[in-house]
Amino acid sequence: MNKIIVIGTTHSEKGRCNSDSLYHILNDIKPQVLYLEAKPIDYEKVLNNQLQDSLETQAIKQYLKTHTPDHLAVDINDMPSREKFRKMINTFINNIEYQRVNDEYNELCHFYGFKFLNSSDADQMQDYLHFLESDIVKSMNIKELTDTYNEAFDLHTSRENHWISKITEHQAKSEFQEAVFLVGAGHRITIKEKLQKLDLLKQSTIHWDFEYFRN
Template identity: 30%
Template sequence: MHSIHLICTTHAENGMCSSSELLKLFKQIEPEVIFEELPPSFYEKFYIAKRQSNLETSAIIMYLKSAQFRHVPVDFEDIPSETFFQNYKKLISKVEGSLNRNGFDFRNLIDQKRNYTYSYGFSFINSDDCMRINDGIYGAIQNEVQELNDENFKEIFNCWNDVNEKRENVMLQNIYDFSKRYEYKKAIFMIGHAHRKSIISKIKDCNESQEIKLNWIY
């Protein structure tokens, strides 16, 4: 049976949420495969040239020193332009600076999440409590976009949602396709914690629609 542990992460170190703590989880689970939230074309700069790194890739590089496993980038290659990310940052800055209830909720929830992540690490960001905080953050952004009634911000918000929807679908399809071709007993799929609610919902759909059934462990 193909068993996959879903581990939600942050891409930057924050207290107990660190590459060394993630390494401990790897050693606990002892995966034969690690699926990464990384486009395949990024493999060279993260692992060969090592021009770039994040929390997850640092943990994988450390684990490679003591274990044999396959690490498989599964994110999709249609990477949005820098303008796309800059526009989203403008939207977030607008919400963060808002003096209404949306701005207050956004700032308060971001602070809570940062503090809990620092203190409790992966146990927090893989919890329902973190998922509820992320729901609140998303709700504050959505409410602010609706209240601003600005077509530009609406388009940015919708584009962001569309891109993440496509990315999640591609990542899961790549995992299922790999699992049809290769045998393994234990794997890990790492993805940013903001995707947790959506990805769990999609996993349930995939296990009903896909030819192969995977044993997901949350």
């Protein structure tokens, strides 16, 4: 059975959550395939040193120096700029409870790195942040904010469905024992929920492993 280890990460370095630590994790696993949450067009530019590295691409480049895995970006190329959602994000961060939980999350990420990001505590905190976002939007009841939130939610959903589809298609025509999917840690819960709804966690040809750091 093919195994895909899902590793939640953050796209910029925060203390022990850094590219060197991620490289050592990849070197321990030695995956034959690497999947990355990134736009293919941007990933190609990063590999050609035409675009700035993220935490993940720095680790991947280091890993590629001594290993020859398949590696591909699985995100949607045509996406709106993050700036489109900046006002909404600032609204969340200005909420006292949201800010408290988010600051605590980032502090734990800084001190404990990837082991925290892939823990049940981190998953629960992300779930709570998602709840707070929805609650803030509902309580404020501002059409512009609601419309932006719904657009962001739909984009979030379509991107995750796209990742699952691209990875499933690729693994069906590939021969490997272990692959790694590097994805923003905030997506871990919702990806797992989608896989459960699609019954893919029980699929016989592939095992999605969200528990690498807990084994």
